[in-house]
Amino acid sequence: MSLLTDLYQITMSQGYFRAGIHERLAAFHLFFRREPFGGGYAVAAGLDTAIEWLTSLRIDRAEIEYLSGLTGNDDRRLFSDAFLQLVADTRFTLDIDAMPEGTLAFSNEPLVRVVGPLWQCQWVETALLNMINFQTLIASQATRVCRAAGDQPVLEFGLRRAQGVDGGLSASRAAYIGGCAATSNVQAGMRFGVPVKGTHAHSWVMAFEDEPTAFNAYADAMPNNCIFLVDTYDTLAGVQHAIAVGQRLRAVGHEMVGIRLDSGDMTSLSQAARKLLDQAGFPDASIVASNDLDERKINQMQRAGAKIDVWGVGTSLVTAKDDPALGGVYKLAAIQDEHGQWQAKVKLSEQSVKCSNPGIQQVRRFEGGGKYVGDVIFSELLGPPDAVDQPEGGSSSQDLLRPIVRHGRRLGDPESLQTIRQRVQDSLSRLPEPHQRFDQPAAYPVRLEGRLSEQKQALIDHADDRSADAPDGLGPVER
Amino acid sequence: MSLLTDLYQITMSQGYFRAGIHERLAAFHLFFRREPFGGGYAVAAGLDTAIEWLTSLRIDRAEIEYLSGLTGNDDRRLFSDAFLQLVADTRFTLDIDAMPEGTLAFSNEPLVRVVGPLWQCQWVETALLNMINFQTLIASQATRVCRAAGDQPVLEFGLRRAQGVDGGLSASRAAYIGGCAATSNVQAGMRFGVPVKGTHAHSWVMAFEDEPTAFNAYADAMPNNCIFLVDTYDTLAGVQHAIAVGQRLRAVGHEMVGIRLDSGDMTSLSQAARKLLDQAGFPDASIVASNDLDERKINQMQRAGAKIDVWGVGTSLVTAKDDPALGGVYKLAAIQDEHGQWQAKVKLSEQSVKCSNPGIQQVRRFEGGGKYVGDVIFSELLGPPDAVDQPEGGSSSQDLLRPIVRHGRRLGDPESLQTIRQRVQDSLSRLPEPHQRFDQPAAYPVRLEGRLSEQKQALIDHADDRSADAPDGLGPVER
Structure with missing residues (x-):
């Protein structure tokens, strides 16, 4: 099932290969923009299914043959032998950090962070989304x-x-x-x-x-x-x-x-x-x-x-009849340049709230009096939240993304369903009631760490340059 | 994947086995009661997937071991060795007649007819529904x-x-x-x-x-x-x-x-x-x-x-977001008695339109001037429609359920997706426009053949007897 992906992940992979940047390290995050069912939270699930798929990913001969037979608009092959050889020989070497299944997740928080060679990050996008979107939806x-x-x-x-x-x-x-x-x-x-x-x-x-x-x-x-x-x-x-x-x-x-x-x-x-x-x-x-x-x-x-x-x-x-798809997305948030320096990235949107967050992200959840009081998303490239960014009433905290896969290999054994199930109940007991209402729940407080917020705004402000700059001499374009 | 079924199919199978009626021939039909999306038709699909599963069905040792470990409310085993031996040794011997994929189907018409030993008919119900419900929904x-x-x-x-x-x-x-x-x-x-x-x-x-x-x-x-x-x-x-x-x-x-x-x-x-x-x-x-x-x-x-x-x-x-599940059902419509005589059956409902149709059914589609003019559901136990039951304007007809599997073996090769795809286009070109409207489509005429209609009414009228008759001396019950 190594081809459980969208064709454009493979065409992009070949593109990165041709451009010589396929091995650059990149960081992608999987998150959703809106809690399902009009509710106030989601329950992260599907990770073990995704990790099982990902850690056994190896593109076999029949799959390579299929790919080599695909053609473009001139009826010539889409994929070159050189690229297919890269693909056929590869053991995937990604690093995955993720919320353990059963963790409560809120909009814009990364449920999964994938760091590794750019083309590998792309290849796994569609299957990760498929498995985690659906199980998160149903667990919720x-x-x-x-x-x-x-x-x-x-x-x-x-x-x-x-x-x-x-x-x-x-x-x-x-x-x-x-x-x-x-x-x-x-x-x-x-x-x-x-x-x-x-x-x-x-x-x-x-x-x-x-x-x-x-x-x-x-x-x-x-x-x-x-x-x-x-x-x-x-x-x-x-x-x-x-x-x-x-x-x-x-x-x-x-x-x-x-x-x-x-x-x-x-x-x-x-x-x-x-x-x-x-x-x-x-x-x-x-x-x-x-x-x-x-x-x-x-x-x-x-x-x-x-x-x-x-x-x-x-x-x-x-079927989650009232809302049958979780709109989870998977966005590039950082990539190393030719000097090995991380460059943070945002995906723009007409609505600035829909712009993705940059960096290599982590989520810190604060708790006080046995209840969750708020989360802070920060970038490991910029550092954890200072006191000023911490939600009021928080006396302890934990970082939610935990190392799951390193260099393509799973760390430790999968969790039992009993453990995961218990985590859901424990977590719900810590989530204040107003966030659990069926209709019009109170929004759970999630903020961006201060430096990350500033970096994001700067990237949005400078995005026009990326559009208009034309290194091959096209010059600024008419709007 | 032989256990891709609901537990109650297996407990019933053991029940039939204990009652000594598991090998009696039965006829079940898969149909839906309402066209999806508020539309006027559905496109039958998923049959090949279901037949592939069904014809390779063989309950293996690991599956038998799992079943033998299941327990009831007294912590004793749910399934006996005698029953599990029957199950483990069985090659499924069902006969399947079905609308070829890509055929247009309307409410209450059987898309699939399954005839064979009662317990086998039950075992396959859930997977058939799963595969055909979903693909029919998405093709539509x-x-x-x-x-x-x-x-x-x-x-x-x-x-x-x-x-x-x-x-x-x-x-x-x-x-x-x-x-x-x-x-x-x-x-x-x-x-x-x-x-x-x-x-x-x-x-x-x-x-x-x-x-x-x-x-x-x-x-x-x-x-x-x-x-x-x-x-x-x-x-x-x-x-x-x-x-x-x-x-x-x-x-x-x-x-x-x-x-x-x-x-x-x-x-x-x-x-x-x-x-x-x-x-x-x-x-x-x-x-x-x-x-x-x-x-x-x-x-x-x-x-x-x-x-x-x-x-x-x-x-x-x-995900068929507007209507994410086709409500296909699978109902017993006839069963042989101890003398090998077919007894027609209906499933009652408070609304008589929701009562299922009895018999071993076939659907005859009438066409005139290159357009479908109406369908008649008849029972092969009672015979095909007379002229009086035929829709006006029909100059030719075809029976939609075709033999697909006999005694557990597929007849002929699977159809190509191209053939199926073409059938959809041909069929839609024959379906009058009013039945294809997105909203408030005209209902396509589907009637029951006369004798079948009478038999159904008689079975409904006599159903109270089945409820109240108490052969072990309970006598009529209070309401």
């Missing part, structure tokens, strides 16, 4: 759904409506990071160690003569995994059938786990079902709800007094 | 974007914001099926034979001292692939720099392909750029636009007189 969405569900578990059921195979697999991983209790996706269970859950579908009930026969058959087959889906024909009749089978199970030493509702007015159905279950002596039987749920519907049903214990969430979670 | 979206662009090519640039690796790869495949001219995704190019396109990014320009130097260096490196991205600093200055380099290129026998705009008011910028290019003797240089485009923005820019020749579309296309 999962924290919202889990917050809506409060203490009740959320199960991720999304594979069937996910955007492709990996849209399902990596969504299951990210949803678990964000706080989901389990997935229906067995492949994700096997591959990532996410707990798996599931009992039966409507087709089970339809495959038998009637619903009691179907429930009894399921109980015979899986006495230790009984959550009966009760809405195939008539929901409350279904609850009664589940209770009858639950009593049979109990007589032989098993306990029905619960029932599942998948249609209708689930608030009132859950109240009626709870009553029936309690009266019949099943106060511990869970009521699971599923059917196009999302954080807002869960919130509404909770407020309306739904008696639901477990939430199954699929499509809206794994 | 691509036809809309291409329609907005008219005769002008659309390039798919979505990998970096796609939902996971395969959310990018299979989106590139589906977008090409739907009419896109090329992708930026090199892996998709190599794997599926989709043409690839790309030149350079802002980082290229930023890596040099100034823009003219950057353009000159690119022209030196890739003289046959020059589309200059002109908005890094000042767009119209960038156009002038591109022209200067284009003149240099021409002097040495190469022709600049064009320029790319990626920010700002691209309608007026494209008009100004066109003027500059024409005046400078580059009337054939293309103007490519990119930057969060979708079918509506393309439409608006076209109407506003934008001078754009090529459209690069990313996020909104590969």
Whole structure:
């Protein structure tokens, strides 16, 4: 999968090679400009997937052959043998510093910093963005759904409506990071160690003569995994059938786990079902709800007094339906000149807030009284923040980008999903409530360190020169 | 990837096995209930991906070991050795009939029909839905974007914001099926034979001292692939720099392909750029636009007189941003009883329009005067439509579900993407314009054959019996 990149990364790589600057060291940062879902934060995720891809990157013979067959507008080859030889012989030697997965990230903060030969930095851009954009999006969405569900578990059921195979697999991983209790996706269970859950579908009930026969058959087959889906024909009749089978199970030493509702007015159905279950002596039987749920519907049903214990969430979670792409970008922020001196760079924009930050960046997060109080982005080329730049109330701090890969090799073992999942919960407990609101959250304070801010402004002010300067004698152009 | 399924498919499979009905033949259909994007049709896609997965399905030792370690609520194993042995030894023997990729599909029509042993039908449900839901969604979206662009090519640039690796790869495949001219995704190019396109990014320009130097260096490196991205600093200055380099290129026998705009008011910028290019003797240089485009923005820019020749579309296309999941479902429609007789089945719903259709279904599409006039869904258990059921004006017809897999083996070779792509264009030329409108399209006429319609109603009427009948003496339940 070494060609999991945009063609222009490869044409640029050849361009740098021809210009003799391909080995110059460059620094790129991956960041987003707006928190997803109108929320106040994102949960960094996908790094391990990206690092696994990146550290095994080696362009093989078939890939080289494919590239050598590509042609330009004159039907002549796009890539030269000399360039392809460079590519084929290369072991990637990048250095990666990144926020550990599960860290809370805010707009304009680098989640990942890539430093290494210019052409290699370009080559990996698209795959890093793909993997980190998506998993960060889904982990963030999962924290919202889990917050809506409060203490009740959320199960991720999304594979069937996910955007492709990996849209399902990596969504299951990210949803678990964000706080989901389990997935229906067995492949994700096997591959990532996410707990798996599931009992039966409507087709089970339809495959038998009637619903009691179907429930009894399921109980015979899986006495230790009984959550009966009760809405195939008539929901409350279904609850009664589940209770009858639950009593049979109990007589032989098993306990029905619960029932599942998948249609209708689930608030009132859950109240009626709870009553029936309690009266019949099943106060511990869970009521699971599923059917196009999302954080807002869960919130509404909770407020309306739904008696639901477990939430199954699929499509809206794994496709992040309200905001299905995180707009993460990857921008050049510094490059060494011919003397090996770092030159800071900004990408301009008509809106100056959208201009990228220059330098080799780090994020320092300040904490006081057990809560995050603010972050400062600084450039390691200019130095860390002075006292004047530090947010008020901060008594301790940590730098969020940690060394992950050096010279193409991963440092240490990957973190377990449990560790990452725990980091999300710890971090959310430190993020003040106003930044966690679903709508109109307070903006978390992120500032640029003073010298970095000055450098950025100077680079913006001088950018016109870069446009108009014409070393080959073109002279200033008309506007 | 044999475990690419929901856990409940496997628990049900074991249940069928224990109940001794796992080998009974069943018929399931994959269909959707609502055309995506508020449009009037969908483009069937993803079949080849699904068939490739399905025909190579073989549950391996590591997968069996994983399953044997799963436990239920009493911490005892979920799956028995007897069941796992069945699973481990099985070559899947399903029969698949399906609409060829690129066929236009309408709500409630089966895109795929699966007939075979009940447990095998269940096992493959989730992966079939995943692959066909997503590619159908993206191929449909691509036809809309291409329609907005008219005769002008659309390039798919979505990998970096796609939902996971395969959310990018299979989106590139589906977008090409739907009419896109090329992708930026090199892996998709190599794997599926989709043409690839790309030149350079802002980082290229930023890596040099100034823009003219950057353009000159690119022209030196890739003289046959020059589309200059002109908005890094000042767009119209960038156009002038591109022209200067284009003149240099021409002097040495190469022709600049064009320029790319990626920010700002691209309608007026494209008009100004066109003027500059024409005046400078580059009337054939293309103007490519990119930057969060979708079918509506393309439409608006076209109407506003934008001078754009090529459209690069990313996020909104590969994530189907307006409607990011096709709600395809997979429903049991018939099952053999103990005597080998087919019993038709419906899945009820509170809304009778949402009840699924019974039987072993086929779709007959009628055509007259070179246009589609209507479809009839019929059951092969009941027979094809009589004259009375046929849409008016139909002079010929074809049955859309074709045999693809028999007894687990694919019949014939996969179709080429070119063939599929051509089918989309042919089909759209036969679909009357009112069904192709972006908003409020006329509903395409799809009816149920008469006997099938009667059977469905009878099954709905009798469904209450299935709920209340209680063979083990429970008796009718209270509501």
